[in-house]
Amino acid sequence: MALLQILISGLATGAIYALVAVGFMLLWQTSQTINFAQGEFVMLPAFFVLGAMKFGGMPFWLAIVVGLLLSLIVLGVLFKVLLVDPMLRHGVLPLVISTIALALFFKEGVKTWYAAEAQPFPALWSNDNLEIGGAVISVQNLVIIVVAVTAVLALQWFLARTRTGRCMQATAQNPALARILGVRVERMILYTFLINAALVALASFLISPIYLAKFSNGETLGMAAFIAAIVGGFNQVRGAIAGGLLLGVVDNLAASYISTQYRGAIPLFLLIAVILFRPQGLLGRAEERSV
Amino acid sequence: MRLAGRPGAVFLALVAIALIVAPMGLKPHGVYLISMWAVMSIAAIGLNLTLGYAGQISLAQAAFVGIGAYCSAILTAKFGWPFGGAFALAAVLCFAIGWLLGYPALRVQHHYLAFVTLAFTTLVYLVLRNEEKWTGGTYGISGIPRPSLFGWSTKGGPAFYYLCLFVLAVVSWLTWRLVRSPWGRAFMALRENPLRASSLGVDTRRYTLMAFAIGSALGGVAGALYAPLVEYIDPTPFALGLSLNLLLMVIVGGSGYFFGPYLGAIVSVLLPEWLRVTDSLYLIIYAVAVMLLMVVCPSGLLGLAERLLKPARKEPVARAAAKAAP
Numbered sequence: 001m002a003l004l005q006i007l008i009s010g011l012a013t014g015a016i017y018a019l020v021a022v023g024f025m026l027l028w029q030t031s032q033t034i035n036f037a038q039g040e041f042v043m044l045p046a047f048f049v050l051g052a053m054k055f056g057g058m059p060f061w062l063a064i065v066v067g068l069l070l071s072l073i074v075l076g077v078l079f080k081v082l083l084v085d086p087m088l089r090h091g092v093l094p095l096v097i098s099t100i101a102l103a104l105f106f107k108e109g110v111k112t113w114y115a116a117e118a119q120p121f122p123a124l125w126s127n128d129n130l131e132i133g134g135a136v137i138s139v140q141n142l143v144i145i146v147v148a149v150t151a152v153l154a155l156q157w158f159l160a161r162t163r164t165g166r167c168m169q170a171t172a173q174n175p176a177l178a179r180i181l182g183v184r185v186e187r188m189i190l191y192t193f194l195i196n197a198a199l200v201a202l203a204s205f206l207i208s209p210i211y212l213a214k215f216s217n218g219e220t221l222g223m224a225a226f227i228a229a230i231v232g233g234f235n236q237v238r239g240a241i242a243g244g245l246l247l248g249v250v251d252n253l254a255a256s257y258i259s260t261q262y263r264g265a266i267p268l269f270l271l272i273a274v275i276l277f278r279p280q281g282l283l284g285r286a287e288e289r290s291v
Numbered sequence: 292m293r294l295a296g297r298p299g300a301v302f303l304a305l306v307a308i309a310l311i312v313a314p315m316g317l318k319p320h321g322v323y324l325i326s327m328w329a330v331m332s333i334a335a336i337g338l339n340l341t342l343g344y345a346g347q348i349s350l351a352q353a354a355f356v357g358i359g360a361y362c363s364a365i366l367t368a369k370f371g372w373p374f375g376g377a378f379a380l381a382a383v384l385c386f387a388i389g390w391l392l393g394y395p396a397l398r399v400q401h402h403y404l405a406f407v408t409l410a411f412t413t414l415v416y417l418v419l420r421n422e423e424k425w426t427g428g429t430y431g432i433s434g435i436p437r438p439s440l441f442g443w444s445t446k447g448g449p450a451f452y453y454l455c456l457f458v459l460a461v462v463s464w465l466t467w468r469l470v471r472s473p474w475g476r477a478f479m480a481l482r483e484n485p486l487r488a489s490s491l492g493v494d495t496r497r498y499t500l501m502a503f504a505i506g507s508a509l510g511g512v513a514g515a516l517y518a519p520l521v522e523y524i525d526p527t528p529f530a531l532g533l534s535l536n537l538l539l540m541v542i543v544g545g546s547g548y549f550f551g552p553y554l555g556a557i558v559s560v561l562l563p564e565w566l567r568v569t570d571s572l573y574l575i576i577y578a579v580a581v582m583l584l585m586v587v588c589p590s591g592l593l594g595l596a597e598r599l600l601k602p603a604r605k606e607p608v609a610r611a612a613a614k615a616a617p
Contacts, residue, residue, distance in 0.1 A: 034402055034405075036535070082586075083582065083586070086586045087585060087586060087589055090589035090590070091589070092401070092402065093348075093538075093542055093546065094542060094585045094589035094590075095585075096538070096542075097538065097539050097542045097543065097581065097585055098581070098582050098585045098586070100535050100538075100539060100581075101539075101577075101578040101579075101581035101582045101585070102578070102582060104574060104577070104578040105575060105578035105579060105582070108574040108575045108578065109575055112571050112572065112575060223413075223531075226406060226409075227410075230403075230406055261417075261420075261421045262417060262421065264413065264417055265413075265414055265417050268410040268413055268414050269414075271406065271407075271410045272395075272407055272410050272411075275395070275399055275403050275406060275407050276395060276398055276399070276407070
């Protein structure tokens with residue numbers, strides 16, 4: 001029953017990756033932002049919560065609310081207004097450099113102003129284990145899977161079924177045309193940034209109780225989100241979900257059955273293979289090339 | 292008299308003299324830093340060829356610096372090769388691997404290419420860390436000797452600095468020739484519009500591979516100097532962080548400008564050191580400085596300089612036109 005355990009914990013990790021990858025992909029779609037700080041975006045909200053509890057003396061639930069609000073403001077609004085907007089018209093690369101610098105800023109900021117050591121983060125649910133058919137499964141992992149999948153499905157529903165969601169999709173596919181049709185493109189892009197901020201905050205609150213909150217947490221997470229987004233398909237929400245889940249499971253299987261040393265290499269081979277042989281991703285549509 | 296008419300040449304000569312006399316006024320750590328600046332400039336020049344001139348986004352430059360560094364370290368420290376041989380082999384090896392890495396670039400472009408090369412960097416890092424028999428794993432390789440060339444020992448800091456500076460000068464001269472040759476123009480055609488370039492008869496396939504191979508070879512050259520400069524290497528400096536840092540040097544200096552990488556390397560290597568007076572805040576200030584720089588001048592420092600200088604030159608013409616108008 002070891003396999004079941006590995007699969008469940010793989011899916012839990014994968015569900016987190018999926019949350020982060022979906023946000024990453026939404027930003028890319030609507031504003032051509034390749035966010036190299038996405039991993040640090042996941043690291044930071046946990047420290048907002050810890051800071052609110054430590055310096056504000058707030059109870060945990062209130063701190064979570066404050067953490068979410070701060071994430072929306074800092075990682076959503078301020079990120080867009082201060083960094084992305086001024087640079088958008090200058091192409092992808094200057095913005096890439098800025099997000100790299102932003103990642104460094106967040107990492108060093110947390111290290112300097114909060115703590116360099118890993119911080120325990122209160123669990124949202126109990127740490128108990130369930131025994132199902134001989135397999136030991138942690139409640140945490142199950143909760144992560146349920147919450148993350150629910151969040152992503154809700155987002156999928158929002159994008160496909162509501163008026164605002166469809167306007168956001170129109171903005172992503174053809175901003176000029178969307179504007180002519182009366183979509184408030186600027187506002188839709190802002191919504192995307194807010195959704196990304198909410199997704200990374202959720203991922204942060206789910207993952208920090210397990211892996212502890214540490215300033216350097218973002219490095220592996222950001223990389224995993226890239227790979228998940230590309231493997232699944234850069235232009236589809238469901239692609240990013242599939243990519244995230246697949247990556248989590250493959251990562252856990254590789255660690256258990258192949259080699260812990262080269263565990264990090266398996267997702268990379270997956271990435272290279274997908275880009276070379278199916279660049280639109282496993283579930284993505286081919287992008288049209290302009291001459 | 293001829294020089295007086297060419298302010299650019301005078302300025303370059305002054306910079307060259309400053310670089311030659313620099314070690315005399317510096318402490319050992321300062322000499323080490325300007326040597327590091329020279330080494331990183333070489334790697335950034337390579338990336339500027341691939342990215343700035345040929346328009347192929349590569350996040351693999353750190354891997355080539357790593358391959359070059361390990362190649363020269365293993366051959367000189369473990370097998371007792373002379374430095375010249377190890378140096379040449381590092382360059383040739385990186386040229387060959389860079390050529391192979393160019394093949395994905397024939398299939399995919401832009402951000403996809405960035406991700407393939409990013410994966411390559413991480414894979415090389417894993418190999419360096421895990422193949423302990425050859426690379427020493429996380430313990431790395433220590434006791435890398437600084438070479439003696441034609442009976443001239445470069446063991447001291449300044450002597451090794453002059454070696455780095457000499458290689459930088461040679462690389463700069465070759466690159467200057469290259470970007471002004473038909474090859475350089477073919478690279479730029481590749482960047483501006485690959486489809487049009489190929490319809491005009493530029494062999495885009497060959498030039499894409501060439502752009503990768505030459506840029507990578509320069510990464511290898513930088514690595515071959517890096518190992519004896521630091522005298523100890525482990526896998527950590529060659530992880531993705533260095534690739535991002537080299538990309539930062541090229542973009543901040545001014546991508547596609549000949550002198551961009553030199554300036555970018557100053558920003559990346561020396562600026563953090565100058566900021567050290569602020570103690571633990573130096574990386575935070577550095578990050579903010581880079582973000583501000585990108586917001587103010589996305590085309591890099593040289594792009595900003597060009598923007599500031601050009602209107603000044605055009606002004607007389609505009610004024611003349613304004614006078615003629617009424």
